[in-house]
Amino acid sequence: MHKKLFIPGPVEVRPDVLEKMAKPMIGHRSKEASELQRRISDNLRKVFFTESEILLSTTSGSGLMEGAIRSCTAKRAAVFSVGAFGKRWYEMAIFNNVAADIFEVEMGKAVTPEMVDKELSTGKYDLVAVTHNETSTGVMNPIKEIGEVVKKYPEVVFIVDTVSSAAGTKIEVDNIGIDVCITSSQKALGLPPGLAVCTFSNKAKERAEKVPNRGFYLDLLSLYKYIQKKDYQYPSTPSIPHMYALDYQLNYILNEEGLENRFNRHLEMAKVVREWAKKYFELFPDENYLSNTLTTVKNSRGIDVSALNKELGKRGFQISNGYGSLKDKTFRIAHMADCKIEDINELLSNINDILGLE
Amino acid sequence: MHKKLFIPGPVEVRPDVLEKMAKPMIGHRSKEASELQRRISDNLRKVFFTESEILLSTTSGSGLMEGAIRSCTAKRAAVFSVGAFGKRWYEMAIFNNVAADIFEVEMGKAVTPEMVDKELSTGKYDLVAVTHNETSTGVMNPIKEIGEVVKKYPEVVFIVDTVSSAAGTKIEVDNIGIDVCITSSQKALGLPPGLAVCTFSNKAKERAEKVPNRGFYLDLLSLYKYIQKKDYQYPSTPSIPHMYALDYQLNYILNEEGLENRFNRHLEMAKVVREWAKKYFELFPDENYLSNTLTTVKNSRGIDVSALNKELGKRGFQISNGYGSLKDKTFRIAHMADCKIEDINELLSNINDILGLE
Incomplete structure (x- = not known):
């Protein structure tokens, strides 16, 4: 089963974009x-x-x-x-x-x-x-x-x-x-x-x-x-x-989308993930300098991130572990490219379901 | 119209190979x-x-x-x-x-x-x-x-x-x-x-x-x-x-093809192009060291290579001019990758037709 990617690259690519990769030389x-x-x-x-x-x-x-x-x-x-x-x-x-x-x-x-x-x-x-x-x-x-x-x-x-x-x-x-x-x-x-x-x-x-x-x-x-x-x-x-x-x-x-709409969509997705992170975990970075394209969540509940990702995988989603020394201390959710608010909400409700959060 | 590529890269790519470029990430x-x-x-x-x-x-x-x-x-x-x-x-x-x-x-x-x-x-x-x-x-x-x-x-x-x-x-x-x-x-x-x-x-x-x-x-x-x-x-x-x-x-x-078959097919295609080149033009390189994947033809008839390529383009083919200082003095026909003898024959007969050779 294909896993929808919520990792900070490679991102999920729209099928019509993928199709263009297959044009004759x-x-x-x-x-x-x-x-x-x-x-x-x-x-x-x-x-x-x-x-x-x-x-x-x-x-x-x-x-x-x-x-x-x-x-x-x-x-x-x-x-x-x-x-x-x-x-x-x-x-x-x-x-x-x-x-x-x-x-x-x-x-x-x-x-x-x-x-x-x-x-x-x-x-x-x-x-x-x-x-x-x-x-x-x-x-x-x-x-x-x-x-x-x-x-x-x-x-x-x-x-x-x-x-x-x-x-x-x-x-x-x-x-x-x-x-x-x-x-x-x-x-x-x-x-x-x-x-x-x-x-x-x-x-x-x-x-x-x-x-x-x-x-x-x-x-x-x-x-x-x-x-x-x-x-x-x-x-x-x-x-x-x-x-x-x-x-x-x-x-x-x-x-088609328009640049300003694209930037706004990214910010809206970021806000949803930040709110969720603050409700159930904590934000890792200084709140004055939050990224609009990915959110690093502090693993304040000490969850097993690999186990979460494995379970998400069975449901067709993938998020990221923390990077390098932050592995296990944080996890990362990317909200970039052509991902939509609905995709983010679907991901977060699956995480809640797996972790028994509400 | 798509031009079939007989240039020394990018080559013509099979549609089933191109399709693989479009798989999800x-x-x-x-x-x-x-x-x-x-x-x-x-x-x-x-x-x-x-x-x-x-x-x-x-x-x-x-x-x-x-x-x-x-x-x-x-x-x-x-x-x-x-x-x-x-x-x-x-x-x-x-x-x-x-x-x-x-x-x-x-x-x-x-x-x-x-x-x-x-x-x-x-x-x-x-x-x-x-x-x-x-x-x-x-x-x-x-x-x-x-x-x-x-x-x-x-x-x-x-x-x-x-x-x-x-x-x-x-x-x-x-x-x-x-x-x-x-x-x-x-x-x-x-x-x-x-x-x-x-x-x-x-x-x-x-x-x-x-x-x-x-x-x-x-x-x-x-x-x-x-x-x-x-x-x-x-x-x-x-x-x-x-x-x-x-x-x-x-x-x-x-x-599917097999390595030895692939090497042999390349050699067979090379032989066809070399024979053609020797019949109507001359070979540019030392005959003891001929490439099996592309043939550089000496433009001994002084043809207008760009005009030939333009005309070939209208028929859905593309070959290469000479490289750098050899431009116009030579032209190049690649016979590599998944190109077949029939493709080569089709190309050569179109060149003959355009140039009035027989």
């Missing part, structure tokens, strides 16, 4: 391939509220995160981490010999603009990397306020991991001043995993031009240049099925 | 995901005639090529190039600060075992990178004979790009002594683009353990370790649709 050097990538880019600019160029990468979100921190750090990167995916930014820098420091907060807390200001004022850094929505803790960092601080330092390139939030909550890339804003297909965009996308500002481009050791496949500047030179094509062979599905889904998001 | 940390990756690995070992571990990468073949040359060169890499994709190995090394030299032959010629022996005898190199089937020229390098030479130098790791040949021609990885043998989904495996795979020997693993600067996403050792630690899972979120399709297609290749 076209050549990746054809006019049709250029038109496909150009249309995707134009529509993603609307999702990200940006005039920056859009880069596609046949990788998971991690591929573009690594590409961004490596391609855009000339001096030293400051990574502000609130959990597992913040730490990943830092590892990516270190594993590529990119000079970097990590500034961490307690799990469940958010990065504050003051923290960022304090570190940038030292003049040591020319890049700031932040996770917008930390998938391990369910914290949504205040990137708008952090962006205000970063704007005070014109030398600093601002790169943001919005892997588990973009297309599920409003992120005004140009207003906030984000230079590279990264997401991937299998989260709030509502596609299968296998494709990552990012915005790429002029400032990011000019920085990358000064970084000598950017590698090949994950080099953001090379992706950018290929678009200019080859009219929206990809340097090697991209995942055409994902491009078909993304093209179709962007039309749905922008022209 | 599963969690990438589930038992089911482990079983899927383990089954794929077991079957790919048969395709590659190896007992090495199999690594999967959600990238094009280039991603794993970069990962291999970067992860496995401790001292200096010797790249033997016969065209565009040989040059790419070298660029990948240089763009990652990996010490490397490139040894090139004239376009259309093959690498000789003597060339390799001469360079390795200097003792300067601890890695050899070779393209098996050069997609730009249609040359198939004698990797078995090159492998014999490499075996004389126990320090040397042997990495081979079999992107456009694996699963279309026999490559006995363990007998030849290949440490990392790379291919990608959209060539002779007959899937859509978006996934790359490679073999990874113990020797390659031990080498990578000594290389400090391997990056994150394309680090072969990290892919390997994750398989051991997490029972055949992937460090980030892989393209599950491609894994579904590959799993299905490997069962078809091994248990």
